[in-house]
Amino acid sequence: MHYLRLPGLQVILVSPCSPLGASLSSPAGGSNAAELLYTPTLNRRRRSLSNTSSSHPACCEIAVVYCRAALEIEQGMFQSQNSTEHHISFLPPLVLGFEFPADYPSASAPVFTISSKWLTRVQITALCRRMDELWEENQGNVVLFTWMQFLKEETLEFLGIQSPLEIQSIESESGQKQAADVSGEKNKAQDLDPRAVQEVDARADILTQLLDFDEAQQQKVFDGKVFCCGICYSEKLGSDSLLFKECQHVYCKACMKEYFEIQIRDGKVQCLNCPEPKCMSMATPSQVKLLVGEDEFARYDRLLLQSSLDLMADVMYCPRMSCCMAVMVEPDSTMGICPACRYAFCTLCKRSYHGLSHCIATADELRSLRDEYISASEEGKKFLEKRFGRRVIQRAVEESFSTEWLKDNCKQCPCCGTNIQKVHGCNKMTCSSCQKYFCWMCLGALSRVNPYSHFNNPNSPCFNQLFQGMEMDEEGFGSDEDN
Structure with missing residues (x-):
């Protein structure tokens, strides 16, 4: 449902022959001749009226153009839904095509049609019948100017169009869109006048047409x-x-x-x-x-x-560096299949698809996995447990804490790499795994025969450092326990 706010209309008279000016002369001539100034219309067409005999053939268009600066369109499929507002400055013209019969204006009225893109045939029919009434009231006189004044000043009031103006899509019996209703009133069952022409493609969207027309006209004004x-x-x-x-x-x-x-x-x-x-x-x-x-x-x-x-959550790229094709991923699925190279991969770890098996985490991933898991929300923790498995998460947390503790409290044996913790004693250490001697200060291997020579040699970097960092008792001596 669309709504338009229409504070006024403007009539434009267009010459089908001259793009620079327009004049309309009554065939009665003399004092009844009428001339109108031309304002360039933005939608000029020529329509020939069928099966009309005329001694004074003429064809001209009167375009009813909305040209105010404030117009609101509210779009919504149902009244319960929120409307979308659009602001436009121009509406497609309401076009009057006509021909003068030989006996106009003494006996016959001009033969005319009215066409519009934004009025229904019911509304256009009402305009046609009102114009017939105006002819009956002014029979024998020129009536074209009266018609134009009516279209200019009374169209909205006559049709009962108020702000906001409602645009309803009308569906045919076959279900195809046939027209657009620009009114707040319900359609009434009545005969349609063949002179009422609605220029709306059944496949077109009336809102799109209105917005496109307004944009084109604003661009012309801007230019x-x-x-x-x-x-x-x-x-x-x-x-x-x-x-x-x-x-x-x-x-x-x-x-x-x-x-x-x-x-x-x-x-x-x-x-x-x-x-x-x-x-x-x-x-x-x-x-x-x-x-x-x-x-x-x-x-x-x-x-x-x-x-x-x-930025799309359901789009990924093929992990193969030689491909990198965009891949659409199904919701709640961990498998992606590249449409180019047909490579099936896990959307979580980017490796070959492994079915229901948990993703394999590398050593570097395990180290970062702990921090991510600890700082994650409950929902994030469940996702990580689903991706890697709860046991893998627990192992990652335990191993990361163990690694940090070993890094802060232990040193590796220079011979076999075993982690050794120094509880107390001097800096001559014995590996619990390979039984080799090494210096706690510089991690250098010591002589098996005389390991203390490393601390007694003046040229050694650890000269006189045998008890460096050792906690002393109250009498100034260290512990007698061997390392």
């Missing part, structure tokens, strides 16, 4: 204005400038072209934002394509796709 570039401070036409839609900042295309090309070459495709400091408005891909060359845009498109895929 005709003069702006000062925020970078080079030169005055340029809007047709030579680029507008960031979110922030409304304007820069000339020459400056933005160079800016975009530098960012794309550096791989910063997510940084094509407005150059204004602290402004986060982003350029659209269509704006980038308009300014840069084909090669630069191809690189931009590729990097933008890659960065977008990196």
